[in-house]
Amino acid sequence: MVFEAYFPFILAESIKGKLELKTPKLFSMKLDHGYSYSQDGDDNKWKFVKLDHPSTFQTLAMDTELKISIMEDLDRFVKRREYYRKVGKAWKRGYLLYGPPGTGKSSLIAAMANYLEFDIYNLDLTAVHTNCELKSILLSTGNRSILVVEDIDCSVSITNRIANQQALCNAAKKSKNRDVVTLSGLLNFIDGLWSSCGDERIIIFTTNHKERLDPALLRPGRMDVHIQMSYCTFGAFLTLAKNYLGIEGHSLLFPEIQNLLEKAKVTPAVVGEHLLSNENPDHTLQTLVDLLKVKITENENEKANQAEGEAAMEPLIQSDDKSY
Incomplete structure (x- = not known):
């Protein structure tokens, strides 16, 4: 009787040990x-x-x-x-x-x-x-x-x-x-x-x-x-949507999100953090669309500022070239 009671304990501990290993x-x-x-x-x-x-x-x-x-x-x-x-x-x-x-x-x-x-x-x-x-x-x-x-x-x-x-x-x-x-x-x-x-x-x-x-x-x-390791692609987004929101099918917003992701250049970490902020799938996806639009605008402004800076530097570079 003692052995029969003790054996399951030994077996459980053995399995636990293997799992830990x-x-x-x-x-x-x-x-x-x-x-x-x-x-x-x-x-x-x-x-x-x-x-x-x-x-x-x-x-x-x-x-x-x-x-x-x-x-x-x-x-x-x-x-x-x-x-x-x-x-x-x-x-x-x-x-x-x-x-x-x-x-x-x-x-x-x-x-x-x-x-x-x-x-x-x-x-x-x-x-x-x-x-x-x-x-x-x-x-x-x-x-x-x-x-x-x-x-x-x-x-x-x-x-x-x-x-x-x-x-x-x-x-x-x-x-x-x-x-x-x-x-x-x-x-x-x-x-x-x-x-x-x-x-x-x-x-x-x-x-x-x-x-x-x-x-x-x-x-x-x-x-x-x-x-x-690239910016968030639509394939990566689908995994995040499944992990965070439990969405395995397609949403009406998915085509728009796919299009925006190609231009927004956001990381999976940014998208994941946003999806984590709200458990309501419809609301979360809509606010994600808004976020991606903001990111696209920021990227465009950054490119414009960079182009202006390069244009402003060009006369100085040409002047330095002539001095030699």
């Missing part, structure tokens, strides 16, 4: 009381919390075709261990997510982690001072994981290698560590000798300004997939 973790670097990477001698260089992010590919505000393409690429990657070994490549995949703020880059990363049940390691390059530190931190990441470097264009020392070469040399001379974090240090982990120290890893860089990145980061074999 499948919950991805979000790792961040251990920092000291300042803003630097902690060098306290602890072999565990990361701390973590459970990734309790609800984002999935089903709820992601993105065109359906692009979502399917990403999921198929992820499925193909996790099934090709022997293929990568056969062709002599490290079992890793690089993604570059680029686009304006609010277009869903972080949500896509969370959706990828939930889809694959991979842990996320969030690497803050500004808190790492040397290539040796960087190597030690990266080698302590686990397999079946996603390494994320957000806003990589804001990491000054690796954004423009040529422009910063002299500054890096000066910093290296002054540094007691005789080293600084360099582009080559990061790239050596991505596709150099150290890239093979680990399996089934995904590396994701995000940026709001792809044009600012060093060409070496964009070379084939490093960032395998470039994903442009």
